[in-house]
Every structure is written in structure tokens, then in C-alpha cells.
Amino acid sequence: MSRRTLAGGLAIAAALTLTALPATAEQQSVRFPSAKFPLGARPVPTKTMTTVAQGIDLYDVKAGTSTDGYTLTFLMPNGKDAGSSASAEAVAAEVEAAGETPSVQEVVRPAVADAAAQTVYMVRAGLWPLKDKKKADDRAKELKDAGLKVKVDYLGDDGLKTTGPWSAKVALIDVRTFRGSYAASLGTSVAKKETVSSMVKARKALLGVNGGFFNIHTSPALRGEPVGVSVVGGKLLSEAVPGRSAVVLKGRTAKITELKTTVTAISQDGEKVEVNGVNRAVTTDELLLYTEEFGAKTPAGGVDAVIDASNKVVALRASGAAVAAGTRVLHGNGVAADWLNEHAWQGWKVEIDTKVVDLRTKRALQLTPELNVIGGSVGLVRNGKVKITAKQDGHDSLNMILRRHPRTLLGTTKNGSLILATIDGRQPGVTVGANFVEAAQFMRWLGATQAINLDGGGSTAMVAGNKVVNHPSDGSERAVGDALLVLPQ
Template sequence: MRSALAFLTAFGALAGAALVGAAPASGVQSATAVAPGVTYKQFDIQGARGLTHAHVLTVNLRNTHTRLGLLYPGAVAARAAVSTMADAQGAVAGINGDFFNITETQHPGVEATGSTDGPAIARGRVLKASVPDGQRFGPELPPGTTTRDVIGVGVDRRARLDSLALSGSIRTPVGRLPLGGLNQYALPVNSVGAFTSDWGGVSRVRATCGTDTDRGAACSSDTYEVTVRGNRVVSKAAAPGKGAIAAGTTVLVGREAGARQLRKFFKGEPVTVSHRLVAATSRTAYSFALGGYPVLKGGRPPAGLDDTAAAVRTAVGIADGGKRLLLFALDGAPAYRSGLTIAEVATAMRSLGSVDAFSLDGGGSTTLVARAPGAAAVSVRNHPSGNAERPVPNGIGVFSTS
């Protein structure tokens, strides 16, 4: 592919900080140190649709002062600018994360949640599970990938690609029901999902809209909601509600067969809700994880990656046995907005040394931030294609104790 995208334009045009509002970068400089084990560089890439510009953070997890973590605004169903989340959590750098439910044009009057398609783990705590594949808001998934796919870092400080499936149950005196969702904007048909204080105050109605194969299908007319506090049913409602959920409280939302099961619950009934995310490949617990989809596995792109639609992209690569990561964001300035296809992103990540790579949300969401030497706050290094940072639900943060 154009000699690995002209070898990232001879791996040239490396430059310093290109802040929002500044002209696109030019010139040749060495990578800039952001923190011990963290460097930033930028360079041109000649793609099939034209010249584009990449910004890359290299993170060395062999440096014990450096770690990766989930950036998020304190609730699953909430959004904030990457720079705001990074500064609030003390990150020295970061990029945007998973694809998310940004609009609800298919369901007039239903509130968009701002919640992501895939699973999320922050500091070892499970925040949410994935929506059904047919309900995801992001672009069509490549063959063989699902909304359960994640990139994460284990407690062993190694990054890896994996798949995280929800395993949970609702236990009552008369039996056990399977849990079909956790803090996610779309529940499987006929299921019961759990919402906790991590969800936020956004309406839970969207969880009962669409079907497992058609996100635009009508909202279910057969729904029910039960609130559990202290392992006891404290209230019931004929439809999903909204508003903050108190700590220690779980709201169960059912649709179709799930709703019919919840209608059998009675006030004061003992109910225990349990849930966890089960990894497909790793036996190591994850300290952080978020969704997207793989574009490189074992040095090879999966079959069926799109090679026609070019856009501004965000991706993350894994090298050196999971100890080195490459956080990659294209520039959205008009001169570079032709972007790359997903197949070209895979080629670019491999040229940078990645063995595995993972696509994150792109377009107007693509944002890369990093602190300048001596600065106490991050600055935006690429030009977001909407001329300002888009609020997003999560991202990857780079943290340093030095």
C-alpha cells in the first residue's frame, strides 16, 4: 500500500506541539518528552485519498512511574472533552475512546445517552457491558469482531486485545434470572438489565428501544422497572425512569419477557444482583479496558477491513509484548481531513511497530492531548475536525507519578 503509506512519508515531518487553532505542523524535529516513559511526535502520512497528518503518543509501561487508565466524566451516560477529563483526573496525556450513542433520530423523543457501545473498566471496577452487535452506534463492524472486543491493561501492566462478556444473575427466593445488561444504552430483546450509580441521571428508556439486529426498530411497548436497595425491592414502575441512582441501589429494567418477570416481584422481596465481565483470553484481571475493534492481530490485519472509506481516525497499537503502546490520532485540519481508510490505519500502525492495533471512535471525536514541558495542564495537539473538542464518554489517559 504505497510502500507502507510512503513509510509514513519517510517517517518525517516530526514536529512539536500543534495546538488547536494553530497552523498544521511542519519541519523535522525529534520526539518531545511528555513525562518519563511518554513521548509525543507528529508526522505526515500519504494515504490513497491524499496527505494526512498523524499525532502519536508512545507510552513505555516498563517505566514504573507510568500507567494507562480510563478517562471518563464520572458517569457512564455522560460526556466531556478529552482535555477536561485528562486535567480532572491528573493525566499527562490521552486520546478519545469508544464509539458512542450520540443521537437518537430513529426514536423521536427518546434521550440519547452518550454511552459507549462496548465494555468499560476503570481502576479495576466494571462500569458497563456491551450493547448487542446490531444496536451499536459506530460503523459496521469488520467480520469476526463484536461489541465485546476491548483493549485493556491488566494488573500485570501489560496491554492486550481481548473480549469481555457479561456474566450476571438476579437471585430471588423463587429462582435465578440471567442478567442481560449492565449500564448499557441497549438491552437484548426479552432481557433484564441492571443500572447502578455509575450510569448517571440520563433516562433509561433508550435501553428498551431497537432490537438485537435493528437499532432503528421501535421502542418496546412492554417494559417494567424495579428498584432494589439493600437487597430488597423498594419500588416498582411501569416504565423506565430517569435521575441519579443512589450508591448501593440497583435499578432493574426489563423488556418483553424480562418485563413480565419483573412484574412478579413484590415490594420487600429479597433480591440479589451480581455481575462481572468474563475475559475470553486473559486470566489476568484488567485494571482498565474500553471498547472498539481490532485492526491488527499478531502483525496481520483481520480479513475484511474497509479500504474505501477514508476519515479522520483514532487508534492504539500494542508492541513489545504489551509493554509499549502507541496512541494514534489523525489531524482534522482542512488540509489533512482526507484521512485514512481502516486498512491504511492498520498499515500505519504496523509501520510504527505495533503487533496488535485497535480502532477507536474517529471523525469529530478524534482528539489527542498532552502536557507541554513544565505545563500543569494538557493542550490539544491535533486539530479536531469540528474546530473544537467534541464531548465524548471516555478515553485512554496516560498517568505519571514522576
């Protein structure tokens, strides 16, 4: 069976080149770097700076040129883009039988700090320049009609060799001159999604970016719920995914770390029980805590213990009602409902003991009103070095590590300054986004000694002056679960 490789100006490389970036003194400051752009062929970027407020400079950064085009990718039997060599050869035989000349492409997903490199294989055919996407679409339709599973792929999204282009927004917040503070916002409720613009406007913030992942797999009424830790004004509103990266905000300080949360219900008869989650959907035999910020009814089919500010159980009721202001609700079903019926009698006291522990220092955070926490998705830079914790953070797939997507990034510098950045993507010929390795290199280039990836894709948004200043890949701003806000005071 014959095989050909994709060639010419739109060639695909089978490995990702890592650019070594020395940790210079300039990188450790909050000034915009003078070194060449760290991605692709390291072109000289163009930048335009706007002062948002004292201590906050916003840069519009552009680099690279467009040389990528389109190809056809044939799906493996499991529906994925890539698979084993044997699977790829079998698919290639089907493609060739349909009258198309396929190429089996070896792709190496690079190693990260907690996951080894992985070699997979893709089956591709055809090559069209950017202006001829319709021709690629037409050919894909013909092959689909012939019974093949095929899609049109823009090569700039692959995560392999590219010349770009890249379009980014970078906010440098200088700890020495900024006089405001940082906060987290879940909008009007935990359950409801809102745009970053809405949350910025409500708090009269100077700047805002989207926060962590939110649960798109739960019921539509609850999809604003963060997947991971959320603390707003000292109140735990969503439990941590143990060990996942997060940013701890207090006043005008920001610290990147990993967190663990524990919530324990303690009845006045001395019985204790673990609370399995906070402000989310419940599963069988779980005990959950719902706060007044939840913004939805507790789940039906269980028992609710309504607890007032003095930890007194003011009602033991059938579940499925709202959480009243000034109260919290312990909800249980199955064995958890049994615990409530036995140890949360009306008139008794049930204390809710909440701990948020910094896993780097092994110390509990003080849950004071100025404390805010936003969960990240993947650690990128630690102590000045690239350290991508994709597996630990639940994102060690080919799509998440290697392919390029829009990114929202957060970093801190050696002197405690904050860097917020968005890299737009999924816009062929305009901007290609970044993979995890490129995102880490980009943040090191900007001077971050610690950095994490927040939610990205269509959620990526930066708002300044009450305007969305980047270009979200959905074509308009998406409603999200939470946001990081930069406040004037």
C-alpha cells in the first residue's frame, strides 16, 4: 500500500520544539519583555500599550504570519483523531479503497511533568491553502457520502510546527504601584452562568478575566457551578479537586498553589460526618452543603436540614426548596439522609467545620472576608521552570496537551506582580492559540515564575473599561462560571 507525506509550505512536523528561555532579571520584573516572541520562529512581536489604571498596563500583542492551510483527518474506529499504528493502517486502507491517497502521520504528544510522551498515529489526505477551505469541505462531503468518517482540520490547530499568527492581550499589574485589590466572582449565584462583562460591571472592576472550568455536564440549571475550588469573600462555595492548581487572592496579593478542602458536619451529640460536596448536583448516598449563594433549589428526593447563622437546625424538611438568606442547608439522600434524621433534629445544633489547606505549606487558609480562591485547570510554571501538571489536573489527553486552543493564563512574578493574559485561537489565518507547552513558554517569557492555565476555548475573555478586549472564538462573549476581577480598591 502506498503512502505519501504532506509536503510543501504547509508541512506538518512530527515533534514540538521547546524553546529554552533563561530566567533573566528582566523576566522576573513586571516590564514587558524585550526578548523575541517565544513561539514559532521567535519573530519580533508588535505591541500596543494602554494604561488601564495606576499600576495596570494592558498590551495588545501580535506575532507571526499565516502559512498553514487545511487537510482532511479520518477518524479512528473509536471516533478519535488518532490511535494505534494498526488502527491507522486499517483506516488508511479504507481511505485508499475510496479513491483517496492517504498519509499515516506519526504524532508525538510531548512529555509533561506528570505524564510520559505518547506516540499516536493519524490518517490524513489532501492539502489546501487557507483561501480554499470550501474545496476541502467539498472533498470531505464526497468522502462522507462514500461512507468514511472524515473532518476538515486547520493545520495551525495541530500543536505541531507553525508560524502562527498569534494574537494576545497581556495585563501586567505592578505590585509596587497598583493600589486596588483582587477578587473572585460567581456572579449572582453559583448555579447560573454569567459573562465576565456582567461580573465586571456589577463590581465596577477595572479588569476581569474568566476563571476556572465550570460543569457543562450537569443539568442546565446548574451549569455555572465551578469544577474545582471556589472561595468568595471567605466562603467556600465549591469544593476543591484535591491537588489541582488554584490561585489564592487576598487584597492585592496573588499566590498560585494546590489546595485540598474538607467539610465536616458535627452534631451536638458528638457525631461527625464528612460532607461530600458544596453547591453541586448530588449522587447516591451523598451529604452536600448548599449555601444561600447557590441560587437554585436543593435536589428533590432527600432530606434537608436548614441551619441558621448560629448553627441551629431550624427545620428538617423534605428536599427540593430554595436556600433562604442567612441559612445553609445540609442535604442528604440514602444513608446520608439517615444521618440527618438521626443527628440533625430540629432545635439541635450542627456545626459545619470548613478547611481549605494549602498543600505546598500544609497550612489551612484563614477564611476571612478578603480571601478569594479561583480553581485553575493545569499548572504551567513552578519556581521559574516549565512544570506542566496535566495528569494531576485531569487534562493529560492529546487534545488538551498538544492541540492549540484559546487560552486564559495567570502568572505571578518574583516580586509578587500579577500577569493576566489571553491568547486568542481557533481563528484560521488570524490567530492559532497555544498548547500547554507554548502557554508555559509564553508566561515564562512575560516574566512569570509561577503560572497556571485557567478555562480556555470559547470561554477565554478579558474585559477592560467595560469592553471585551480580546476576540472570543465563539464570535461573542460566552457566559461562564466565575471570573477573576481587578478592583479599584
